[in-house]
Amino acid sequence: MPAGQGDVKQKGAMSHTTETGRRDRSSRVSDREILRLAVPAFGALVAEPLFLLTDSVIVGHLPDPALGALGLAGTVLAALVGLCVFLAYGTTAAVARQLGSGNLAQAMRRGIDGLWLAAVIGVTISAVCWPLAPSIVHVFGAEGTLATLAVTYLRVSLFGVPAMLLVLAGTGVLRGLQDTRTPLVISVSAFTLNALLNAWFVLGLGWGIAGSAAGTVIAQVLSAAVYLVLVVRAARRHGTSLRPDPAGLRSAGGAGFALFIRTVSLQATLLITASLATRMGDAQIEAHTIAARIWTFLAFAHDSIAIAGQAIIGRTLGAGDTAATRAATTRMVTWGIGCGVVFGIAIVLLRPVIPGIFDADQAVAAELASVLWLVALFQPIAGVVFVLDGVLIGAGDQRYLAWAQLAATLAFLPFALLAGSLFALWIAFGVWMAARALTLGTRAYGTAWMVTGAGTPATADRGSGA
Known part of the structure; x- marks a missing residue:
């Protein structure tokens, strides 16, 4: 046998054994694995609507029609962000597929593309909707003090929309990496911070409905910052560039449009x-x-x-x-x-x-x-x-x-x-x-x-x- 041939065969056999073992393990998708991902995901999903519920409880202490204004503006924001949920879903699928193929660098590349797409869409929504806030509120039939308060809450909240979409994309990256626990921890932490800031700004400092929006924006921005730190660290660890990739953005945008x-x-x-x-x-x-x-x-x-x-x-x-x-x-x-x-x-x-x-x-x-x-x-x-x-x-x-x-x-x-x-x-x-x-x-x-x-x-x- 020529020198080195045995090593090549041995390495090939080891590679085949490793691949077979990896597939055997992946073939056994257990109930435990499903629950490991599903239970924290459920906790994070439940935590999301608690943001608005907490705001409602605190704003309820303000004179009418502050609570109605919060409900109206909150409905608009929920609709805007809800239409962008594809940022989480599409990123999860793209990252998970690359993870399964064993290419962590490409997995992080898909994650970075998702974050850039979220940033572009978020800034665009904020820029377009801020001057249109009075017209948007008017579509819902709001007038007088109700309309004024709703516009105030909406305009302050729009500064947090880019962060909200970055949170969606960041959540998608971690889910794609088979991690739903970290998003749960971030969601619970953000909910707690939001409640404390809202109580301080609205009831302590007397900022009114604008204080409620400001507290939520700060909690959202800090949540987005945590996701950015986590994703950027992982990308650098695997040698993935942080620059936007036009081809990747087009791919993410195409998949996102269908989900939209x-x-x-x-x-x-x-x-x-x-x-x-x-x-x-x-x-x-x-x-x-x-x-x-x-x-x-x-x-x-x-x-x-x-x-x-x-x-x-x-x-x-x-x-x-x-x-x-x-x-x-x-x-x-x-x-x-x-x-x-x-x-x-x-x-x-x-x-x-x-x-x-x-x-x-x-x-x-x-x-x-x-x-x-x-x-x-x-x-x-x-x-x-x-x-x-x-x-x-x-x-x-x-x-x-x-x-x-x-x-x-x-x-x-x-x-x-x-x-x-x-x-x-x-x-x-x-x-x-x-x-x-x-x-x-x-x-x-x-x-x-x-x-x-x-x-x-x-x-x-x-x-x-x-």
Whole structure:
């Protein structure tokens, strides 16, 4: 045997053994790993709405209409930031895929691209919306003191929008690196700081509603700074440039645009449902609001499994392990259905006392009693939809998700527009969820989305000329 040939074969065998071992380990995506990612993600998701809740409690001590102004401006901000949630989802999938392929430098490159994209979008939103704040508030019908206070809160808060979007992108980077605990710690810390600053600025210094906005902005900026420090340190550790990469920004922007369309379509469905419920009467919109709050809270639990799906699926496909991808998908769908069944049973058992918890009057309670049956019934479907949504986001299948969401909205509209009661409107909502389950389930059952390595279904389509 020539000198050195045995070493080459031995190294090759060791490499093969290492690769096989890595795939064997990744094929065993356990319940423990799913929970390791999902539970902290749930905590972070729950912490987010607590920002506005804390602000509401503190601003509630101010004379009217300060609380109404906070609610109006907060709705605008939530809509703006909610439409940019693709910064977290798209970054998670891109980073996780590169992590799975073993290329940590490229994983951090995707993370840096996501942060630059967040900064550009955040500054643009702030610059465009600041002078338009009075017009935006006017669209909601606010006038007089209410409008003045809402504009004040909105304009101060807009200075924090770039930081809010950087937090989304930074969260996506850490999730892609299979870390959901650090975002939870940052979220809880930011929530605590926000509460302390708001109490000090509003009640201690007497800054009014502007103080509430300022306290939240400071908490957001510091949160963004923590994410930047963490990501920049990791990027330098792996030799990744911190400069913006035009090609990377275009790629992140393209993936983000598809997720943006998906999110717009999703939000449109929710807004149409609320609008139609409002037209039905006071009792109907109050009952719908309560049902929607319950739905949203349970959605956090479903979404936490979806976030785990984004991270795990991106990693397993990046590693080229389709067996682990399929097994993890099946396991997480099972978790989604199981959680849905448990949530549904809980709603049925609590149905007699829920109206009292929300201090609903007799008319609202009567409307709510029938709708809660549907909220319970749809929970297992919601479990499937949220999980598969996360799985396909993790796979980078954004274009399909955009079209699927549009199709589901079109299926929903005829039933919603013909609904003559709140019960019928929630039936239409169920049609929307069923359409999402059908489109996502059909896709997940096939293999077109299971593109391995550094590519995604979208890049595979471009490569084939599709």
